[in-house]
Amino acid sequence: MPLLRRFLPALTLLGACSVQKLTPDEARATDAPATLMADEHASHDATPMAHGGPFVPTTEVQQAGGIAPGALQAADRIRASTRHAEWAMVPLTPGGKDSIAAWVVYPEVKQNAPVVVVVHEIFGLSTWVRAVADQLAADGFIAIAPDLLSIERGGATTDSLIYETARTMIRNVTPDKMNAMVAAVARYGMALPAASKKYGIVGYCWGGSASYNHAVFNAPGLSASVVYYGAAPAAEDLAKIKVPVLGLFGENDQRVNATIARADSTLKATGGTFQSRVYTGAGHGFLRAQEQPANAEAARQAWPETVAWFKKYLK
Helix, strand or coil, X not given: CCHHXXXXXXXHCCCXXXXXXXXXXXXXXXXXXXXXXXXXXXXXXXXXXXXXXXXXXXXXXXXXXXXXXXXXXXXXXXXXXXXXXXXXXXXXXXXXXCEEEEEEECCCXXXXXXXXXXXXXXXXXXXXXXXXHHHHHHCCCEEEEECCCHHHHCCCCCCCCCHHHHHHHHCCCCHHHHHHHHHHHXXXXXXXXXXXXXXXXXXXXXXXXXXXXXXXXXXXXXXXXXXXXXXXXXXXXXXXXXCCEEEEEXXXXXXXXXXXXXXXXXXXXXXXXXXXXXXXXXXXCCCCCCCCHHHHHHHHHHHXXXXXXXXXXXX
C-alpha cells in the first residue's frame, strides 16, 4: 500500500472545514490489511478467558451481506461496497481551529435519510469501524464515523492504534470532549442536503459507554442510542436520559453486564425506554471478533435489532 495513502486523512487536517471526495478506488485504498489484528480488543483479551474461553484461531464466519462484518472481513467488505464514501473535516466549533476527521457513507436511497454516528473503540477509527458504517449505509442511514482521537493525534486513524498509544490518548477524551465532538459531527450530518434532521448514535466498548453518555448529554436532534457492550454511567446520570436506549451485550462480560441492572431500573423509574439483550456464549467485543462462533451468532442476532431500533426511532 503506498505510504501516502495510509496518511492521506492526516494531510486533510490542514483544511479546517472541507470534504475530501475520493474516487471509490482511492477511498477503499485507505483500508489497512484485514489481518493486522484478529481483534482490536487485543488489549482486553490478553488473557485467554477474555472472550469467555480459550482463544482458538478459526476462520471467521462469513456473515450474510446484511450483517455488519467482523474484523477479518472488514477490508474486503469496504472494497466491495458500491456506496459513496468520503472523508470530511468537521469543525469542532464554528470558525474554530480544531476539526474532527470523519468517514461519511451514504445510502443508495431516493429520499433523505437519518444520520447515525458510529463511535469507535479506544483504538481510533479503524477499517472495521468504517466497514460497520458502510453496513449502516446499506441499511438506509447516512453513517458518520468520527475519529475522536484525530484532534488529539493531529490526524485521522485508518488503522488500529497500538494499545498503549490508544489507551494514553483516549484518557484525554473526556465525556465533555466526546459529547462536544459527537454533537458537532451530528450537526454536520443533519445539515447535509441528503439528510433528515434526526440522528442516532451507536458505539462499541469505549464507544458503547460513549453512546450512554451522549444520551445523557441529549444534544438537539438525538433520537436513539444503541450501546454495544458499554458500561452504564452512574444512576444520577442515567436519570437524565430522554431518548430510547438499546443495550446489546455478550454473556461472558460480567465487568460490563454488572451495570445493566442499574440502567434498567433507573430508566424504568424515570419513564424512559431501555431494552437489553444478552447473547449466550458471546464475549466482549462480539461484533468485531466474529472469528468465534458464539460471537458470530450474537452478531447475527444483534445487527437486525440495531437496524430495527434506528428505523423505529429515527423515522
